[in-house]
Amino acid sequence: MKGYSIHIGINTTNPDVYNNLPSLKAAVNDAKWWQKYAKGLDYETLLLTDQEAQSGKILSEIEQRAQAMQPGDIILITYSGHGGTLPNEKPSDLDTEPMDQTWCLYDRQLIDDELYEAFKAFKAGTRILIVSDSCHSGTVTKDIETMETPGKINLTEVLIGGIEQSQTSRGFANKKLPAEVEKDILTRDYTSIYVPIQEKFKYESKRSEVKASVKLLAACQDDQSTYDGKEYGLFTGTLNKLFLQDGFSGNAREIIAKIKKYYTYPHPNCFEYGSVIESFDKGFPFTINIENADTLSGYLNPTQTSVKDIVSDNNITTGNVDKNALLLVEFQGEVPQIEEGDQIKIIKQKGTRFTLEALHIPYEQGWTAAHALKLRLKQSGYTATVEPILSFSPADDQKITRASNGNDEYITEWPPALDNPKVKIGWHLDDQHSQLSAAAQKVMAKTGSYVTVGHLDTGYLPGHIGLPEKLRTDKEKNFVTGKDETENQAHDKIDSGNDGHGLGTLCLLAGNNVPLSSTFDEFQGYIGGVPIADVIPMRISDSVVILNTENFCDAIDYSLEQGCEVVTMSMAGKPSPRMAKAVNKAYEAGLVIVSAASNCWYAGFFKTLLPKCVLYPAAFHRVIAATGAMYNQQPYDKDFLNTAKGDFTKYMQGSWGPPSSMTRALAAYTPNTPWAEHGNKFVRSGGGTSSATPQIAAAAALWIAYHRDELEAKGYYQPGQQWKKIEAVRYALYTSAAKASAFKDWQKYYGNGILRAMDALSIGVPDESLLSKSPEAESSFGGITQILGSFFKNRKLFRDTNTLKPE
Template identity: 45%
Template sequence: MEILNKNGKIIPQMITKGDDQKPWDIAHHYVDQEVKSTGSVEYVEPNLPNQIFSAEDPGSVENKAVSALETFNENEYLKNWPKPELQTDRFVWHLNDQFSEFKKANRKLLAKTPNPTIKIGHIDTGFQPGHPALPKNLNKEKSKSFIKGEEGKQAIDIASGKSLEQDGHGTATMILLAGNSVKKSDTDDNYEGFIGAAPFAEIIPMRISETVALIQTSAFVDALEYAISEGCEVISMSMAGAPSKAWANLVNKAYEAGITVVTAAGNSWFEGAKKALPKRVLYPARWERVIAATGVACDNLPYVLEARLQKKSEGGETMQGNFGPEDVMTHALAAYTPNIIWGTMNDHGKYFRLDGGGTSSATPQIAAAAAIWLTYYRDEINEILKKYPAERWRKVEMVKNALFNSAERYSYPLYKIYLGRGILKADQALAIIPSAENLTKAKEANVNLWGILDLLGLLLRLKGDDEADKVRAEMFQTEILQQMHANPNLHKFLDYEETDIWSDTDRELMRQELLKSDTVSDKLKEYLKSE
């Protein structure tokens, strides 16, 4: 087990092997030792694998492998969700003017700026060499893997033969973000032309996971730090999970550097084993300094309405996007998914499927729209920032202002609940000129739990003037918040907003669930037990 400091860096002397202690107890032991030896201590946390998406579906793996042998056809659309009815360009329907408007927006950008350029950091599983739709400006030399054992290597994704939803996830989302021009022979004679939403962009891939099942805490931290150092202006990450303080600190650093971070709201399932996963917006998307990518189907209805779903086998048919609570949706935006193209590679020369889904597909579309707007107004934005040299966060807020205020919000009356600020419209966003006026700095990303320590009586056992206990209070909050994501019996508390009042019943449920859990640290249980 590895222990991280508050900035997500591994503490070398705290790498343990074969330790029977629980991860958070190892972190608490480090705090105790530091107090004894130096008299001072800082926040630390275990380098945990984030398992929010670790719910493989053996049945769907086999079905998808078989269907990959078929001719590319309409039957690949997910049957529980609406499919596009366009007669032309149906293959890339989401790019069209009646949907996300990327074709129109890119034409407008090229008319103003003949050679546009912008760096986008793509944090995912990497890329699979050889796919014909990989971005034209894919920077392979700058690509980097942050997976243990792959240090110093490029962000190359090697197929493992598992689910097509998992294998090549980075390739698929990268193609949606900035895919190159393809020939008809690449698409089973379905389409010819550019396939990405921002095909002009330079893409720097950062590989943080072999699949979307596990995300190591330190890998995301290192990738985001690398993106900042490489001058990326936008980040696209189609992953989500439980929070950590290290994640929060790097999200704050990116925001202060003026980087627009777009991450997936997360997915949930209607039935089956995956039904136990959280249904609310996950992290980093839950933080206000990030744009949370939610989903909307091609009929402009939310990608969350369980009433639309028939009972099918667990997999894409019963997957839907996460949403809520209400205060989180103020920085969420919807893009089109599912039944969108999904880049893939197999032994039969098939490069695309029609059944792409999840908020993974929505995320790169929103990131692309941010990149187009930033590039279109580069000169104007730079002039504004000259007046605020120490406030580069204004750049992020200008992007959010443009995307949010141009979003379509009339198709569905309850858009605030399920979609957030509305449905992405890339071209209409270009009508909003950047301005530094009326911008509010977003709340810092953190792992504070709205007084939960006081609610659980923990503050009575923690000495307010003791530095070690102040650190321990932060550690307890992070651990409890992670448990709220991991334990289905605690998911209800993810619905709570900062202003909500917790009842005595809620307090006792939380306490009992934490006490009986096998994964909660003994140190936290010690403080939770009645005196």
């Protein structure tokens, strides 16, 4: 088998032909890189750049190789340069495309029909692989004035316009043939040069009678633009990284699917036609020597595979298909009449707020899409906040944090299994730990004690023996949209593969009086920390591994409407402006928010998934961040384990730091706390800061219920003064927390110490002279950079002993 390659790169075209078309910077570099890459794969290469790359020369070289190639051989043709279009004169029954696509060669445009005609000369059993780093449409990006009519916008055009503008500002030049150049060519040369060429193919169907197996990897869709860069074009530079740095070697379709991980726009595509060679389809398409290279198994009708096609292909199993970006758009003032276009789907609308799905843009690039949309809307005269709804692995997942699949024992790597394996389930409630059992009894004994707590999680499983006595099913609410979802049921969808996380945290918060039979005959009594509470369950996510910021904010609003005084959420994630706004609103209204600090992994596949730091909203100073302390009072951190590590599923640990995020933190107990299972029982292996969070929320609720009269007497329920109730709660919890007597380096890992709920009750309501208003929650770009940087660069920031400002 032999491999031949032709590499075409055109920075500068003939100025007489293209009306002094501005030169590109990277097209020749693209061709040279491809030639070097092909040589490394043992191709016999030819490089044609600028004046060398003329239509007659290129067609002649292709013809020569068609004659030389035998079944099993392959030719690689790469092109980088401007792209254009010409009117398509074919009858509609032969070709439905209104325009012919072209490569802008030095002397003239090469029409796609000419390439298809050249490909007919290749024998059956040969392979043709084309990589085209160009674009075709000179009119796809219109000025904002022509793109929209007054009072009406097309969201797809707005988004793409913003992305293209952003690409230009980053130094990328559009490779489209400008409209004025196309117009000049049509006026001057179309009749004399291009019509005679098109007449030859007017009654021939494109790609018909091509016996070779052909694959085209194109930089963008026919109605999109791609970009020239400083060193390489966007498409070629990405393939460079994909092949050389990442070592990716998937098939043609998988390559196209993988590229979307690297940039937001445009969307590359893959054309396939001609004969079918299965090993060519399944393997890395650039490989010369493949099995059964000359064996044909059929003929492929001309097809185009875009990213949209790929994500619905059941044969793709490499994990390339992820969630699309979700955007939250809220208009201030006039709301225009909105059309979706073909790249945007409106999922939900509530007043001036729209939840959008940006089709084919991965959620990892949600901020890019949000920025582009906001910028272009502003240029259109509309003021709107735009932010991504972020999907993120924040706290923990049943499959990787609790050995719960039939395992009733403690997680062996962590205390108390290491220190005292005979410790009974429910140890976290005792007087040597959280003191929640004693505190709950004291509050329950006080006549008239009451409090309402909002539980934000994945919902709950009806009928479990540990559900709170005062579970307010009449007020439960579901903020998750989708199939089979009902607004008034906060039921976890355990049968659909979800993890039952909400049931576990709900029972730790306010679990019922459970019998010995449900706890291995070891514990009888209230399994939850605040059994007197009215608990309103709110389903804000399908799974704990997704924190939907929009649903969190809606749940905070609902909690305020329903009179909740505490909310608990065992999830965490990235900040957003709307999240900050919701936290500030809750703080001013006296709603205590307790949120998990987050977890991370110290080994195994998940090690690089999460940063070791406090995430949001826990990192906001107006929120109590829940961190973890073990049975032995030491930090929930692998550095305090004195044992060999086993299965990677136990490698999760708590997160803490940087110091600036620990000023409002408090620890409670984990791992190996009780965890409610859907089999109507409990296991010993609860873990993660998910277990710590409801303990702290329970203590806050108990303190409010016990000191309600004094809080009211001091005016802390009066409008404008309600933030003082939050600070009073925190004053009591922080002041009473176990500190150096429990662990000498408590401030670094716990912030304000370890929860002691009974001791907190003994602290009365502080005078306002002892209370200070916490700084407002803000979501700046710096804060986002701080978090995102920790994902991808493993920065020192989160392990430094000094407080650092976000970059």
